[in-house]
Amino acid sequence: MKAVREVLSGTKSLLVGMRLTLREFFKPTITVQYPHQTLPMPERFRGHIELRRDPETGKALCTACKLCERACPSDCILVDGVKLEGEKKKSVTDYHLNFTQCSLCGACIEACPSDAIQFTKRYNLASQTNDYRNMDLVQRFKDQPEKK
Amino acid sequence: MIAPKESTAGTPSNETFTLNLGPQHPATHGVLRVKLTMDGEYITRAEPVPGYIHRMHEKMGENRTWAQYLPNTSRVDYLSAMTYTHAYVGAVERALKLEVPLRAEFIRVITSELNRISSHLVGWGAFVMDLGGFTPILYAFDDREKILDLLEAVTGSRLTYCYYRFGGVVADVDTAFLEGCKAFVKHMRPRLDFYRALVTDNIILRKRLEGIGMVSAEMCRRYGACGPVLRGSDVAYDVRKNEPYSIYNQFDFDIPHYPQGDSMARYNVRMDEIEQSLRIIDQAVAKIPEGPIMGKVPRVLKLPVGDFCYATEAARGRLLVRVSSDGKDTPYRVRLRTPCFCNLSLFEEASKGMLLPDAIAFMGSLDLVIPDIDR
Numbered sequence: 048m049k050a051v052r053e054v055l056s057g058t059k060s061l062l063v064g065m066r067l068t069l070r071e072f073f074k075p076t077i078t079v080q081y082p083h084q085t086l087p088m089p090e091r092f093r094g095h096i097e098l099r100r101d102p103e104t105g106k107a108l109c110t111a112c113k114l115c116e117r118a119c120p121s122d123c124i125l126v127d128g129v130k131l132e133g134e135k136k137k138s139v140t141d142y143h144l145n146f147t148q149c150s151l152c153g154a155c156i157e158a159c160p161s162d163a164i165q166f167t168k169r170y171n172l173a174s175q176t177n178d179y180r181n182m183d184l185v186q187r188f189k190d191q192p193e194k195k
Numbered sequence: 196m197i198a199p200k201e202s203t204a205g206t207p208s209n210e211t212f213t214l215n216l217g218p219q220h221p222a223t224h225g226v227l228r229v230k231l232t233m234d235g236e237y238i239t240r241a242e243p244v245p246g247y248i249h250r251m252h253e254k255m256g257e258n259r260t261w262a263q264y265l266p267n268t269s270r271v272d273y274l275s276a277m278t279y280t281h282a283y284v285g286a287v288e289r290a291l292k293l294e295v296p297l298r299a300e301f302i303r304v305i306t307s308e309l310n311r312i313s314s315h316l317v318g319w320g321a322f323v324m325d326l327g328g329f330t331p332i333l334y335a336f337d338d339r340e341k342i343l344d345l346l347e348a349v350t351g352s353r354l355t356y357c358y359y360r361f362g363g364v365v366a367d368v369d370t371a372f373l374e375g376c377k378a379f380v381k382h383m384r385p386r387l388d389f390y391r392a393l394v395t396d397n398i399i400l401r402k403r404l405e406g407i408g409m410v411s412a413e414m415c416r417r418y419g420a421c422g423p424v425l426r427g428s429d430v431a432y433d434v435r436k437n438e439p440y441s442i443y444n445q446f447d448f449d450i451p452h453y454p455q456g457d458s459m460a461r462y463n464v465r466m467d468e469i470e471q472s473l474r475i476i477d478q479a480v481a482k483i484p485e486g487p488i489m490g491k492v493p494r495v496l497k498l499p500v501g502d503f504c505y506a507t508e509a510a511r512g513r514l515l516v517r518v519s520s521d522g523k524d525t526p527y528r529v530r531l532r533t534p535c536f537c538n539l540s541l542f543e544e545a546s547k548g549m550l551l552p553d554a555i556a557f558m559g560s561l562d563l564v565i566p567d568i569d570r
């Protein structure tokens with residue numbers, strides 16, 4: 048008697064499971080065919096940092112004050128700058144980021160008094176070389192076309 | 196059916212052998228090693244050997260400023276990062292007597308509860324996968340994805356949020372997020388019924404969990420076990436109710452608890468907690484006030500000399516952060532009392548005489564996160 052009941056309840060469980068699974072089967076697929084398709088990154092997505100441009104002068108906003116360097120918990124940032132003739136503030140000459148240690152916490156961005164850095168939306172960053180150990184953000188900044 | 200009660204484990208023959216479960220075993224969810232002394236299929240001794248993913252999070256606190264420790268907090272239990280950051284900022288806020296604006300507290304509650312649901316969904320999916328049912332984890336991840344999308348839009352990150360700051364939260368939420376929360380609550384309730392029909396009522400699951408992995412309230416007390424493990428042993432202890440922090444006392448929710456003390460009870464506690472978290476989110480989204488999201492915070496943080504504690508209910512139990520300050524701008528000591536460490540401690544005693552597959556199920560019901568044990 049007990050065995051019969053167990054078989055019955057087992058079959059019922061199975062049928063219920065099958066029914067629910069089958070119902071899911073006919074739902075529309077939501078798979079995104081990465082890498083042929085990608086989803087848009089949200090506004091606040093935290094990729095590695097980059098230098099921001101002053102929309103008026105086209106130069107980097109960074110004044111090499113080194114506050115971000117000090118705020119970073121993982122010591123990933125190295126900044127240097129020079130004082131150019133006729134300018135009130137320093138301009139950045141070197142901005143190196145060791146992205147392999149960056150935890151994308153945003154402390155640097157929050158620390159910056161001139162709003163000179165921002166997160167990128169890059170995420171396809173797998174690499175077989177040491178590229179990200181020493182990213183030259185000033186060079187990257189120069190290579191980027193000015194946005195109008 | 197073989198009843199574990201009739202095991203020969205009490206009188207081990209001299210033919211025991213040692214079996215390593217982990218550190219690379221899928222059922223140990225990461226890198227936990229359990230040294231099993233087996234008598235046939237029965238466990239005579241299960242000795243957990245943690246330490247394979249030790250990253251010195253407590254020590255790291257001593258060589259960085261108070262604010263620089265924030266990213267660490269989301270990397271201890273990476274599945275419920277919000278509650279960990281909450282405990283740490285709470286301890287510092289308590290020391291500095293900082294006021295947190297009401298809107299920020301609401302945001303904290305909403306994001307913490309979302310995080311709890313996503314954590315339970317992973318726990319649920321992985322647990323069922325340990326038992327051999329692969330499909331449910333895909334459903335769980337589908338629903339969890341909705342939470343991650345919501346949180347990503349607000350925090351910029353999908354797992355290690357680092358979203359709370361001393362005195363508030365770093366970025367405000369928008370109406371899209373609040374609408375998204377409402378839509379999620381609406382979506383999730385029928386999904387819970389679906390989960391119940393598909394998995395909870397399934398006879399195979401019940402046979403594998405009911406009456407297995409008995410943990411008594413007394414054992415929980417001896418080992419300091421907490422969270423769903425404790426509540427599965429009929430102790431309705433939840434930090435959110437018993438020592439309310441933040442604004443949890445403004446919400447109406449229950450503490451699910453089950454008297455059986457077996458794996459099924461712990462499973463049921465988690466499923467019911469998802470329901471309760473949805474209730475909290477529902478109320479919080481309806482009541483969230485307008486206002487600032489950051490209180491007044493001094494530019495350079497220097498804590499007064501002393502010890503400061505703050506406990507939160509993380510997804511896996513009571514998390515206590517204790518910070519000691521000697522008046523400098525770095526902590527003197529950061530201590531994390533994490534739930535999984537205590538929950539793992541009782542494994543050795545409770546798994547004595549169990550069949551190996553039952554022990555795997557039992558371990559799954561403890562819902563361990565290994566970085567939380569090692570930290």
Ligand code: SF4
Pocket residue numbers: 096118119120121122123124148149150151152153154155156
């Ligand atoms: S995001 Fe954090 S870890 Fe990364 S560079 Fe900025 S401060 Fe350093």
Ligand code: SF4
Pocket residue numbers: 108109110111112113114115116126139158159160161162163164
């Ligand atoms: S804090 Fe801002 S301005 Fe100062 S060095 Fe860093 S990026 Fe430049």
